[in-house]
Amino acid sequence: MIELTGITKVLKGQSEPRTILDGVDLSVAAGQSVAIVGRSGSGKSTLLSVIGLFDRPDQGRYVLAGQDISRVPERRAAKLRSSHFGFVFQRFFLLKHLTAAQNVAMALVNGQGWLPRRERRARVMQALDQVGIAHLAKNRPAKMSGGEQQRVAIARALVRNPQVLLADEPTGALDTETGTLVIDALLGATERGCALILVTHDRDHAARMGRIHDLVDGVLTERVRA
Amino acid sequence: MMRLSGRFRSSLIIGIQGIRARKLRTLLSMVSLFLGVLAVVVVQAGASIAERALLSDLELTYGYDGTRTIGMPPEQKAADAVLTSVKGRTDAVAGISMQGIIGEPGVRPVNEGGAPIGQDWGGGQVCFADGHCEEPSGPKGAAVEVRLTALTGDIRQFRPFRTVSGTWLDFTTVPSMAPRLVLNQEAAKGFRQYQVPAEMRVRGTTANLTPRFVGVVDDGGTEPRAYVRVDELATWMPPGKLVDPNTAGEINVMLRPGSPVEQVLTAKIKAAGLETYVNDVNNREQQEDQLRLMRLVFFSMAGLVLLIGVAGILNVGLATVGERVEEFALRRAVGTPRSLLAGIVLAETLLTGLLTAAAAIGASALALKAATTLAGNTHPILDNVQFPWEAGVAGIIAGIVAGILGGFVPALRAAGIPIATVMRA
Ligand SMILES: Nc1ncnc2c1ncn2[C@@H]1O[C@H](COP(=O)(O)OP(=O)(O)OP(=O)(O)O)[C@@H](O)[C@H]1O
Ligand SMILES: [Mg+2]
Numbered sequence: 001m002i003e004l005t006g007i008t009k010v011l012k013g014q015s016e017p018r019t020i021l022d023g024v025d026l027s028v029a030a031g032q033s034v035a036i037v038g039r040s041g042s043g044k045s046t047l048l049s050v051i052g053l054f055d056r057p058d059q060g061r062y063v064l065a066g067q068d069i070s071r072v073p074e075r076r077a078a079k080l081r082s083s084h085f086g087f088v089f090q091r092f093f094l095l096k097h098l099t100a101a102q103n104v105a106m107a108l109v110n111g112q113g114w115l116p117r118r119e120r121r122a123r124v125m126q127a128l129d130q131v132g133i134a135h136l137a138k139n140r141p142a143k144m145s146g147g148e149q150q151r152v153a154i155a156r157a158l159v160r161n162p163q164v165l166l167a168d169e170p171t172g173a174l175d176t177e178t179g180t181l182v183i184d185a186l187l188g189a190t191e192r193g194c195a196l197i198l199v200t201h202d203r204d205h206a207a208r209m210g211r212i213h214d215l216v217d218g219v220l221t222e223r224v225r226a
Numbered sequence: 227m228m229r230l231s232g233r234f235r236s237s238l239i240i241g242i243q244g245i246r247a248r249k250l251r252t253l254l255s256m257v258s259l260f261l262g263v264l265a266v267v268v269v270q271a272g273a274s275i276a277e278r279a280l281l282s283d284l285e286l287t288y289g290y291d292g293t294r295t296i297g298m299p300p301e302q303k304a305a306d307a308v309l310t311s312v313k314g315r316t317d318a319v320a321g322i323s324m325q326g327i328i329g330e331p332g333v334r335p336v337n338e339g340g341a342p343i344g345q346d347w348g349g350g351q352v353c354f355a356d357g358h359c360e361e362p363s364g365p366k367g368a369a370v371e372v373r374l375t376a377l378t379g380d381i382r383q384f385r386p387f388r389t390v391s392g393t394w395l396d397f398t399t400v401p402s403m404a405p406r407l408v409l410n411q412e413a414a415k416g417f418r419q420y421q422v423p424a425e426m427r428v429r430g431t432t433a434n435l436t437p438r439f440v441g442v443v444d445d446g447g448t449e450p451r452a453y454v455r456v457d458e459l460a461t462w463m464p465p466g467k468l469v470d471p472n473t474a475g476e477i478n479v480m481l482r483p484g485s486p487v488e489q490v491l492t493a494k495i496k497a498a499g500l501e502t503y504v505n506d507v508n509n510r511e512q513q514e515d516q517l518r519l520m521r522l523v524f525f526s527m528a529g530l531v532l533l534i535g536v537a538g539i540l541n542v543g544l545a546t547v548g549e550r551v552e553e554f555a556l557r558r559a560v561g562t563p564r565s566l567l568a569g570i571v572l573a574e575t576l577l578t579g580l581l582t583a584a585a586a587i588g589a590s591a592l593a594l595k596a597a598t599t600l601a602g603n604t605h606p607i608l609d610n611v612q613f614p615w616e617a618g619v620a621g622i623i624a625g626i627v628a629g630i631l632g633g634f635v636p637a638l639r640a641a642g643i644p645i646a647t648v649m650r651a
Contacts, residue, residue, distance in 0.1 A: 045649040054559065054645040075563060082561025089648050093556045097247030109239050110557065111566040114232030156560070168649055 001163055001195045002028045002051065007060035009046055009218075020046045022218035023060070030163065033187060033196040035206035038215035044199045045168055047215065051197065052085050052166045053077040065163065082112040086157030086165045086194075088186070090172040092149040094141040101137040104128060104156045127155035131185040147178030154185045158194075165189050165196045171205060183208060233566055240557075241573040251542055255575070256582045258538025259628055263579075263586040265528035267621040271590060273521050274614035277513065282386075284509035286446025289384040291510055292483050297503040298495055300475030305468045307494035308479060309456070311487055312378050318487040319379040322468055323476040326452060327427045329369025329420070331434060336420055340371045342448050343416040370416035372409070373449065373476075374428060376456035376468070384480040385445065390414070392441025395455055405458040407437040413450035414442040431462045532624055535582075539632025543575055547636045554640050555647035568637035572630065575637075579629025580622065587621045 009021040020043040028034050038044050049055045050062070053072065062070045064084065072080065086107075094103045104124045108115055115123070128134040131151040141149050150170060157165060167186055171179030183198075183205050190196050198209055206212050212223040245252050289295065298304045305322055312320040327335050337343055380397050381387070387394065395408055407426075409417065417439075426435045437454070445451060460468065469475050481488055488504075495502050547554070554567055591613040598611050 045646075049646050049649060052559070054649075078558070078561050078563045080561075081559065087559050087648075091648075093552060093648060095247075095553055095556075098243065102243070106557070107560040109236045110560050110562040111233040111236040112561050112563075114235060 001030045001032075001065060002026065002197075003061075003063040004051070005061045005063075007047075007050060007057045007062065009043070009050060009055070010058050020218050021050065021057070021220075024218070024220045026213065026220060028164070028195045028197060030195055031190050031193045032211070033190050033198065033209040035209035035212045036197065036199045036215055036220070037201065037206050037212060042215045043218045044215050047220070048166050048168050048197065048199060051164070052087060053081055079112055082107070082110055082160065084163050086154075086160070086162035086189075088150070088153050088157050088165070088167040088170045090169040092141070092146075092153045092173075094149055094152055096141050099138050099140055100128065100133070100144070100152045100155075101125070103141070103152055104159050107156050107159050123159055124155075127159040128152070130158060130188060131155050132181075145178070146174050147181055150174060150178075150182050151185055154182065154189075158189055161192075162194060165194050167196070167198045167200075169199055169201065171200065171202060176202075176204075179205065233563075233569070236562075237566055237569045237573050240570045241577060244570065244574050245577060248546065251546060252574075252578055252581075255539045255542045255578045255632075256585065258542070259532075259535035259579065259582045259625075259632075260586060262528070262532030262535030262628065263582050263621055263624045264590060265531040266525075266624040267583075267586050267590045267617050269521075269524040269528045270620035271594065271614055271617035273517065273524070274616045275611055277517060278614070280513050280516075281509055283446050284513065286385055286387065286444065288509060289480055289507045290386070291507055293384045293507040294481045294483060294485070294488065295505045295507065296479045296481065296488065296491065297505070298477050298479075299500055300469045300477050301498070301500060302467075302469050303498040304477050304495055304500050307491060307498060308477060309378065309468075311491045311494060312479060315485075315487055316379070316383075317482040317485040318479055318491075319377060319381045319384060320456075320477065320479045321375045321377050321381060322456065323373050323375045323478075324428065324469070325371065326374035327369050327371050328417075328437070328452070329425065330367050331425060331427065333367025333369050335369040335371035336366055337371050337416060337450065338366075340373050340449055342412055343370070343419060343450065368420050370413060370420060370450060372413045372416075372452045374452050374454060374459075376454050376459045378456050381453075381480065383482075387443040387445050390442040390444055392439070394441055394443060395453060397455060401455060401457040401461065402438070403458075403461060405435055405437045405454050405462070406440045408441045408443055408453045409439060410443055410445045410447055410451040410453075412448060413452055416450055428459070428462075433462065435462050532628060536628045536631045539575055539578065539628060540635060543571065543632055543636035544639065547571065547639045550640070551643055551647060554643045555645050558643070558645045559648055564641040567643075568641040571637040571640045572633040575633030576626060576629035579625035579627075579632070581625075582628070583621045583625030586625075587618050590617065590621075 004024055004026040007021055007024040008019065011018045011020055024047060036044050036047065050057050053069070057070060060070065061068060064080070069080065095106065098106070101124050104127055105120055108120050108123065125134055125137065128137055131154050133148055133151050133155070136144060136148060141152070144152070165186060170186070171182050174182060179202065186196055186198065187208065196209070198205065200206050213220050214223055308320045308322070312318045325340065329335065337345070377395065382394065390411060395406060426437050428435065469477065479491065492502050557567060558564065594611065594613050
């Protein structure tokens with residue numbers, strides 16, 4: 001599904017350019033789950049933003065589902081983000097003036113294709129159901145716990161049936177028990193063929209992934225399990 | 227097509243969600259913009275109403291646009307030519323004007339010289355058929371001097387006289403022996419104030435007439451006038467004595483464009499050795515000149531107020547975008563194109579502008595309604611005035627312009643927010 005070869009990202013800083021990602025190779029197939037671990041500032045979020053097409057690599061090749069998208073223009077990138085990716089962040093980024101269902105529907109009402117209201121509603125309810133909070137559809141974020149809010153965010157990431165799920169420390173703001181529920185929800189998506197890339201500081205969560213990669217000063221290496 | 231409608235619907239949904247989430251903000255933007263849009267609406271309404279009033283006054287006085295008028299010296303030969311060529315035509319009407327004094331015999335009229343009632347122009351010499359004139363003598367009494375216009379047909383096809391009371395002259399009946407008279411408002415005012423007996427002196431008539439007053443019209447004039455059928459007046463005149471060669475005399479013909487009467491008439495007048503003065507009525511052009519500068523001044527003032535309102539929207543818009551940085555970054559992350567984000571911000575300010583326009587238009591329409599019902603009787607200019615559609619259009623345009631001007635910069639800001647914001651927040 002995803003094929004990264006020699007991805008390099010250089011930040012043109014104030015004094016001298018800094019290499020954040022240094023020849024990263026990574027390959028993730030459909031249904032696989034990968035943990036990326038590393039110290040703060042090692043470039044994990046930067047790697048996810050390259051994979052999620054928030055940003056383009058300075059060097060290297062990025063192939064998504066057989067297409068080279070290393071230099072894709074923004075207009076097409078937006079379309080691909082909508083059709084291929086789902087995102088979950090450490091902070092939940094729910095819009096507080098919208099209900100849980102409306103927050104999930106936000107990923108459908110994004111100007112990329114149009115679904116009739118009935119189908120939108122069905123998809124939203126299905127996504128909320130997948131993460132086990134269909135009963136909270138009409139609640140606003142202020143009335144939900146952190147774990148519930150993060151699961152709304154996961155439903156938002158899943159509602160378009162993405163092929164790749166990118167999660168940047170999704171449990172960082174949650175206690176262990178709630179975090180486990182969130183990881184359950186993410187892993188549930190891989191059973192339906194979605195690839196999962198999880199950035200985490202939590203050993204236990206990382207251990208539940210199919211593979212673990214270490215990112216050290218922009219260099220990615222796969223950890224060999226004992 | 228599908229893609230466009232999807233974007234449009236998406237921006238509509240998101241825009242309405244945004245406005246509902248920030249009702250107070252929207253209201254504040256509207257307040258800041260309200261005066262500006264109101265100013266534009268009021269100026270345009272004022273201009274339209276004034277223009278319409280001016281135009282209808284000009285039409286009353288000079289005739290509809292496109293009417294051709296031919297003037298000529300008040301000579302008997304001219305009158306004869308006019309009467310023979312215009313009589314019985316529906317596409318031309320002639321008016322022969324002369325001095326008439328209505329009231330008690332032997333007294334000077336209260337308004338010598340045909341002045342508006344209450345004004346004194348002095349003079350008031352009365353001349354007779356044999357050419358001798360009398361200086362005004364004797365006491366002023368219950369008599370009013372009018373300009374008496376004898377008409378060959380219904381002049382209202384050219385000048386839309388408004389009937390104030392009674393009826394207008396009927397040109398279809400057999401001429402009456404007692405001439406029927408229609409007064410204009412100024413003449414009627416004189417009659418009301420001075421209680422004149424209904425006897426009329428017209429130079430050249432064989433006897434004093436006893437006219438019948440059948441109605442009062444608004445003819446746009448400020449001097450007292452009376453209108454009569456030329457055939458009813460002629461009954462009392464010796465043949466060939468219709469015109470008044472002194473100052474009060476006047477012969478005018480009004481024609482539909484392209485009327486064949488013109489050629490015949492001018493030929494006859496020329497043959498009589500007289501000159502004609504041809505003029506085409508073009509009120510609109512004339513009043514454009516009058517109104518242009520006034521409109522420019524008022525619209526620049528309104529524009530300035532509007533600009534202040536735009537600054538208000540801009541201010542609120544920028545602050546709102548600043549608060550929504552995360553929302554916009556997130557929307558980009560889920561695939562919303564930058565153009566749509568800009569569109570959403572613009573749609574919100576546009577909607578605000580349109581709502582403000584609706585409020586301003588509603589407010590001024592209501593104010594006008596109140597003014598016409600309260601002051602319509604005392605101020606004729608306000609009587610029966612409708613809210614001009616031009617003012618509505620101007621208000622909507624002002625709202626749209628303000629929405630675009632005020633939303634443009636915030637929209638660009640929104641489109642430029644980097645997605646990575648969601649990872650660093
Ligand atoms: N926009 C930016 N401007 C300057 N430096 C940046 C920018 N974005 C990232 N960096 C730098 O790049 C490096 C990698 O950042 P990144 O956010 O990828 O780290 P991370 O591994 O996700 O860290 P954390 O675990 O704390 O989230 C950091 O040293 C950061 O300071
Ligand atoms: Mg990070």
